[in-house]
Amino acid sequence: MKHTNAAKIFKLVGAEAVLTEAEDLRKYLTGLSTSFGYVLSDANCSVFYTDSRYLEGATAALKGTDILVKEFTGSVVELLKPYKQVAIPFGRTLYPDFEKLKNTGIELIDSLPAFTSAMSVKEAYELELIEKSCSIADKAFVALLDCIKEDMSENDVAALLEFLMRKFGASGTSFATIVAFGENSSVPHHETGMRKLKFGDVVLIDFGCKFGGYCSDCTRTFLFGDDSRHAEFKKSYQNVLDAHMLAKQRITNGMTGKQADAVARDFLKNHELDKYFTHSLGHGIGVNVHEFPRLSPKSDDVLLNNMVFSDEPGVYFEGNFGIRIEDTVMLKDGKVISLTDSDKKLIIL
Numbered sequence: 001m002k003h004t005n006a007a008k009i010f011k012l013v014g015a016e017a018v019l020t021e022a023e024d025l026r027k028y029l030t031g032l033s034t035s036f037g038y039v040l041s042d043a044n045c046s047v048f049y050t051d052s053r054y055l056e057g058a059t060a061a062l063k064g065t066d067i068l069v070k071e072f073t074g075s076v077v078e079l080l081k082p083y084k085q086v087a088i089p090f091g092r093t094l095y096p097d098f099e100k101l102k103n104t105g106i107e108l109i110d111s112l113p114a115f116t117s118a119m120s121v122k123e124a125y126e127l128e129l130i131e132k133s134c135s136i137a138d139k140a141f142v143a144l145l146d147c148i149k150e151d152m153s154e155n156d157v158a159a160l161l162e163f164l165m166r167k168f169g170a171s172g173t174s175f176a177t178i179v180a181f182g183e184n185s186s187v188p189h190h191e192t193g194m195r196k197l198k199f200g201d202v203v204l205i206d207f208g209c210k211f212g213g214y215c216s217d218c219t220r221t222f223l224f225g226d227d228s229r230h231a232e233f234k235k236s237y238q239n240v241l242d243a244h245m246l247a248k249q250r251i252t253n254g255m256t257g258k259q260a261d262a263v264a265r266d267f268l269k270n271h272e273l274d275k276y277f278t279h280s281l282g283h284g285i286g287v288n289v290h291e292f293p294r295l296s297p298k299s300d301d302v303l304l305n306n307m308v309f310s311d312e313p314g315v316y317f318e319g320n321f322g323i324r325i326e327d328t329v330m331l332k333d334g335k336v337i338s339l340t341d342s343d344k345k346l347i348i349l
Contacts, residue, residue, distance in 0.1 A: 003125050004065045005029050005118065006039055006046035012114035015087035017042040019080065022092040025115055027213055028287050032061055038072065040079060049079070077104055087111035120284055120292040121306050127330065129212035130285070130308055133170070134328050134339040137209050137216040140164035141342050148224065148349060150199060154179040154192045157205070165209040174208030174215035174289040185221065185322040188279055188314065200227030202321040208289060208328075215289040217310050218340040219326035222347035236273065236315055237323050237346050243267045243313040244325045244344070247281060251311075253334040257281075257299030264313040265297065276315035284309045285328055305331050308339070 006029045010018050020026055020039040029039045030048055037050035037058075049072035050058055059069045072079075077100065080086055088101065089112040101108060122130065144161050158177040165173065180190040181197050185204035197203070201224045208217040221237065223230060243264040251260045261281040268274045280296030283289075285308045293301035295309060303309070312326030328339045 003123070004031060004046070004062070004067050006041045006067055009111065009114055009118060010041040010043075010046070012118060013087045013109065013111045015109045015111070016085040017080070017083045018087045018111055019076070020089065020111070021097075022089055024287050025089060025092065028115065028119055030058075030062065030067060031213060032058055033213060034058070038076065038079070039067070042083070076101070080104065080106060085109065087114075089115060116292045119286055121304055122286065122308055122330070123306075126214060126286065127306065127308070129214040130216065130328070130330075131339055133174075133209055133211035133214050133216040134218070134341075136165055136168045136170050136211060137207060137218050138340055138342040139168050140170075140209070141205070141207070141218070141220060143168075144205075145347070145349060148197070148203075150197055150224070152197050153194045154181055154184070154197075155194060157197075157203075158192045158207075161205065161207055165207075170209035170211055171213075172210050174210055174217055178204070178206035180204045180322070181224075183319055183321065186316045186318050186320055188316055188322065188324070197224055199225040200229065201225075202230075202233060202323075204322055204324060206324065206326070213287055215285050215287070216328050216340060217285055217289050217312075217326065218328060218342070219312060219314075219324040220342065220344070220347070221323045221325060222349065224349050226348050233321055233323070234346065236317075239268065239271045239273055240313050240315055240323045240325050241344055241346075244311055244327070247311050247313065248327075248329065248336040248338065251303065251331070251336050253303065253305050253331055255303050257293050257295040257301040257303065258297060260295045260303060261297050261299070264311075268313065268315065273315050276317060277313060278316055279312075279314065282310035282312055303331055305334065307331050311336070 018041045047068045085107040087109040090110040158179045179192045182201040204221045206219040247264045250263045282295035284291035308330045314324030316322040
């Protein structure tokens with residue numbers, strides 16, 4: 001039988017029925033990417049209700065699973081009439097929709113905690129899909145390096161990288177690819193634009209792709225030529241790389257997100273760089289590129305085996321340059337295993 005997660009979530013929630021509309025949560029339940037639909041699960045079965053645009057494809061894709069496919073022609077209120085108690089994800093439900101369901105008199109239960117818990121610890125098949133997504137991202141980045149030329153724009157490089165990820169099997173990107181040249185690299189989430197590449201530029205590329213609906217996330221920072229004016233950059237780069245690798249060495253099963261973040265942050269503090277580390281160490285990765293757990297200074301999320309998350313320390317010097325080194329990693333047998341693994345030693349093209 002193909003993998004689905006509808007029955008798993010139903011059991012975890014423990015309600016009479018579970019209704020799921022949010023696109024990413026539907027994707028987690030069914031394995032399908034659709035812009036419309038509802039998954040309704042009860043003790044008897046799970047049904048994916050959708051419209052005519054997806055009916056044929058969903059029926060074929062879910063054949064042999066424990067999820068039935070039916071055309072949705074009525075209203076959600078009608079769909080829920082047989083039940084006195086229904087679980088919905090409170091934090092992912094629009095207020096008007098919540099009020100509409102509440103006014104029916106049905107007892108509403110929050111299903112989001114069950115989704116958060118289940119989605120954070122990956123099944124074996126999910127890990128295989130993420131590993132493939134990471135492998136594609138690595139392969140595309142390595143291929144990209146031979147293609148980067150002076151006077152290419154940030155947009156040119158982003159487009160080429162996205163093409164290569166597609167060429168190697170990705171279904172799309174995990175997020176909008178970030179390519180930042182020179183001074184633009186000091187903005188952690190720079191909006192890729194038309195700035196052209198010059199000899200001696202710092203290049204920061206934050207990228208990832210999807211395979212089978214699961215994401216990868218990776219950042220590499222390198223130099224396009226060495227104009228002998230990068231002593232401070234090279235020193236900072238080595239410190240960020242050391243912080244990145246130290247996190248991989250010390251993060252373990254049972255550690256909190258706060259403790260994990262402190263491994264890299266304290267190292268950078270010892271090198272007087274912590275004030276330039278302006279974001280958290282990492283975040284969970286799965287169907288969404290940002291999921292539970294959070295590896296941040298305020299996070300009490302507990303890291304467990306088979307969780308997948310990012311390890312991405314960075315430092316940013318306003319108007320000058322930025323450095324981020326990021327891998328998608330997982331916890332296995334209490335140790336961090338890197339899933340993206342292209343070379344992190346400083347590259348000078």
